Amino acid sequence: MKDTHKLRGLRQRLVKYLQSRGIDDSRILDAFMDIPRHYFISKDFAEWAYRDEAFLIAAGQTISHPYTVAFQTDLLQIKSSDKILEIGTGSGYQATVIASMGAKLYTIERQAELYHTTNKLLIKLGYDRIRTLFGDGYQGAPRFAPFDKIIVTCGASFIPKALPYQLKIGGRMVIPVGEGEDKMMTVITRESETEFSFEKKGIFKFVPFLEGINEQKQSVISKPVIRVKL
Ligand code: SAH
Numbered sequence: 001m002k003d004t005h006k007l008r009g010l011r012q013r014l015v016k017y018l019q020s021r022g023i024d025d026s027r028i029l030d031a032f033m034d035i036p037r038h039y040f041i042s043k044d045f046a047e048w049a050y051r052d053e054a055f056l057i058a059a060g061q062t063i064s065h066p067y068t069v070a071f072q073t074d075l076l077q078i079k080s081s082d083k084i085l086e087i088g089t090g091s092g093y094q095a096t097v098i099a100s101m102g103a104k105l106y107t108i109e110r111q112a113e114l115y116h117t118t119n120k121l122l123i124k125l126g127y128d129r130i131r132t133l134f135g136d137g138y139q140g141a142p143r144f145a146p147f148d149k150i151i152v153t154c155g156a157s158f159i160p161k162a163l164p165y166q167l168k169i170g171g172r173m174v175i176p177v178g179e180g181e182d183k184m185m186t187v188i189t190r191e192s193e194t195e196f197s198f199e200k201k202g203i204f205k206f207v208p209f210l211e212g213i214n215e216q217k218q219s220v221i222s223k224p225v226i227r228v229k230l
Contacts, residue, residue: 010050087137088153155206
């Protein structure tokens with residue numbers, strides 16, 4: 001894995017672009033400057049890594065667009081004392097951005113292939129404080145709940161009931177949700193034991209939030225899910 005002056009220059013340009021789109025938290029901008037995104041995708045695409053684009057990773061999944069990563073991170077309003085759950089480890093890039101802000105992160109992936117390769121990569125890069133879990137994000141991570149924040153990095157067609165109930169009172173969850181391909185970035189705040197408030201933050205596209213785990217290298221069609229109304 002190598003970083004170069006040229007790639008650092010491209011990162012600097014990406015940071016300027018994120019600033020021009022309204023990302024002004026210096027901790028997020030520093031994370032984008034410090035973390036080489038090209039480590040998380042095929043090395044053949046290193047020079048493309050600093051465009052605002054998604055790329056295919058293993059198991060037919062994608063690393064999210066840099067702007068999407070920055071925007072979701074911004075919505076989380078991270079504090080260094082936070083305990084955070086990420087659903088959809090994928091390449092691990094979003095996880096490192098969150099961890100670099102000092103928060104304690106748990107991250108779940110349903111694709112065995114991605115879980116294994118990303119877990120190894122995170123250790124190799126020195127992110128051994130990130131706790132990677134193999135499992136179904138529809139269940140959240142009850143063993144480690146409650147969380148200050150939850151971030152879902154795949155597109156949901158509804159909000160799985162278990163998730164908002166794994167937030168602390170006052171905790172925030174960021175989830176892209178909607179019936180079709182376009183997902184509404186939604187911030188849910190747990191106001192009390194039983195009350196939640198919702199804010200809509202714009203339309204994004206994501207790979208789907210699928211139920212169940214995939215232990216194979218080849219993706220299988222996911223089981224139908226039962227709808228649970230909050
Ligand atoms: N945060 C990732 C985004 C990867 S794409 C990154 O920075 O690269 C979203 C990921 O969510 C995919 O890897 C997909 O396999 C995973 N995913 C989809 N449904 C899931 C579920 N039920 N539980 C856990 N992960 C899930």
